[in-house]
Amino acid sequence: MNTNTQGTTTFRAGVLHWLIVLTVPVLLVLPSASAAGHPPHAGKDWVGSWAAAVTPPAADRPAVRDFRNRTLRQVVHLSVGGDRLRLRLTNVHGTEPLTVGAATVAVRTGKTGTPKVDPEKLAEVTFNGEPATTIPVGAEWVSDPVDVAVPDDGDLVISIHLPKATGRASVHYEGLARSFAAPGRATGDPGGAYSAIGTSRYFLDGVDVHSEADGSVVFFGDSITDGVESELGADHRYPDVVADRLVRRPDAHELGVLNAGLSANRLLTDAGLGGEAALTRFARDVLGQTGVRTVVLLEGINDIHNSYGTVDPERLIDVYEQFITRAHQAGVRVVGGTITPFEGAPRHTAEGEERRQAVNSWIRHSGAFDAVVDFDAALRDPEHPTRLAPRFDTGDHVHPNDAGLAGMAGTVDLSALDRSPGRAFRN
Known part of the structure; x- marks a missing residue:
């Protein structure tokens, strides 16, 4: 009490x-x-700009999807911007380690609802200095800072290559934004290789920005x-x-x-x-x-x-x-x-x-x-x-x-x- x-x-x-x-x-x-x-702090610091709560798949959808050797492309709408960003990936409801083969980010400048990005604006994401990482079962994983400036109220396109079977996904069903997938490693693709896979979000639960907020x-x-x-x-x-x-x-x-x-x-x-x-x-x-x-x-x-x-x-x-x-x-x-x-x-x-x-x-x-x-x-x-x-x-x-x-x-x-x-x- x-x-x-x-x-x-x-x-x-x-x-x-x-x-x-x-x-x-x-x-x-x-x-x-x-x-x-x-x-209030003086100067810049890391703050959350976007997040989604994730859940284990429902009983009638135990694995949700097979993402073996596919690249997910998901779009998130940020609140505050900053001069750098970092991703928060999640395997909190997973059943086996989640391998990330590569990841990229880009500020979206194209039409809403499409997977298209300017390939020259794509930036690689690293984890402890490496392009790939493995996230243990039950864990969240934070990327290294990415030197990409993002605006207030902007959209960020996030592409994640999943080279191995992912096991049970950590998912947010009501994403209310289209998600996309492409075969193989397509983190640098401008968008043509991608197809829509619905409006749920997978393995992604946050974006932090380095900001004066x-x-x-x-x-x-x-x-x-x-x-x-x-x-x-x-x-x-x-x-x-x-x-x-x-x-x-x-x-x-x-x-x-x-x-x-x-x-x-x-x-x-x-x-x-x-x-x-x-x-x-x-x-x-x-x-x-x-x-x-x-x-x-x-x-x-x-x-x-x-x-x-x-x-x-x-x-x-x-x-x-x-x-x-x-x-x-x-x-x-x-x-x-x-x-x-x-x-x-x-x-x-x-x-x-x-x-x-x-x-x-x-x-x-x-x-x-x-x-x-x-x-x-x-x-x-x-x-x-x-x-x-x-x-x-x-x-x-x-x-x-x-x-x-x-x-x-x-x-x-x-x-x-x-x-x-x-x-x-x-x-």
């Missing part, structure tokens, strides 16, 4: 009996629950954070839109934005395509990120929805408190997001709605978080507050459309992301 929130036990004992106030402000900035947060913020959640219903290739996930807002500030080079959303993820249990429970992956996907200062937490809807509302809200609150304790121990601020409406979804029940409201009351009023962003208030229908506003609803009554995701991003107070002791607050 968070020892900085005196009276929390009393509060939680009666949480189901709270009178829910549906007209609360969209954002509540609370007094800091700890001295979490790192002071003060650090990074991780958006941690499920399919809503993952942006699963947003436009393909448009980078309209709500963390992407927050990144755009950060870049447009007068002091643009301030925070990298990392999306650790994972579709179908739950707080309490592992979930097939949704991967490991949120508490299990928190250390890797949040605390393990480069330069992390703040995490924005939006999880819980899948636990409520998939249980038909029978989950005990106290159990969800226990997990939130664990997140807060572990993050504060690491000097990371925690911004809590309220759970969004889902009336009309297949497993919505009156009991589930009561659970959602109880958890949201705790998020808003307990004082446990360093700040609160009220996504519920931003997305709900003013005439029917237990459901999404029709203009934000994709039709499944759970996932916001692009307009809804933009509304969520606009709800986030940027100063709550980089607040630290003794620092001026900028918006």
Whole structure:
């Protein structure tokens, strides 16, 4: 339990009996629950600019694909830029060592949605000074710095040759950008050898940049954070839109934005395509990120929805408190997001709605978080507050459309992301 929130036990004992106030402000900035947060640094340092949470393949797709002697080409959309970069490759869910034969990167200047690059702009990636490496089972591997300058809000094309059978892939299913593959070693190919293989990402979970940014913020959640219903290739996930807002500030080079959303993820249990429970992956996907200062937490809807509302809200609150304790121990601020409406979804029940409201009351009023962003208030229908506003609803009554995701991003107070002791607050 968070020892900085005196009276929390009393509060939680009666949480189901709270009178829910549906007209609360969209954002509540609370007094800091700890001295979490790192002071701004002077000069350049490594920060995270892009990330993806990975999961083992689902039971019906045990290996996902055979990548033996093939080259993967994947495109990632960065938040902040820098004068150098390094890749973070992953074999965390693998079943055998992952051999990387060669890798290249290039800033994309061509049309979105294609594998084409200017071959003169391709730069080789090395690992401990060598072009090839082998990543042990269960490990993440960071490349040497690559002397390629990348812009804010830019696209990076990453090509990885996999000369041997890869075993079980570490995969992010909802990449929302086309991935490509070519036979053999094609890391220097301008694009003609490649064919599209879908929109999942493989063996790649981060890009760091050498930047004047003060650090990074991780958006941690499920399919809503993952942006699963947003436009393909448009980078309209709500963390992407927050990144755009950060870049447009007068002091643009301030925070990298990392999306650790994972579709179908739950707080309490592992979930097939949704991967490991949120508490299990928190250390890797949040605390393990480069330069992390703040995490924005939006999880819980899948636990409520998939249980038909029978989950005990106290159990969800226990997990939130664990997140807060572990993050504060690491000097990371925690911004809590309220759970969004889902009336009309297949497993919505009156009991589930009561659970959602109880958890949201705790998020808003307990004082446990360093700040609160009220996504519920931003997305709900003013005439029917237990459901999404029709203009934000994709039709499944759970996932916001692009307009809804933009509304969520606009709800986030940027100063709550980089607040630290003794620092001026900028918006």
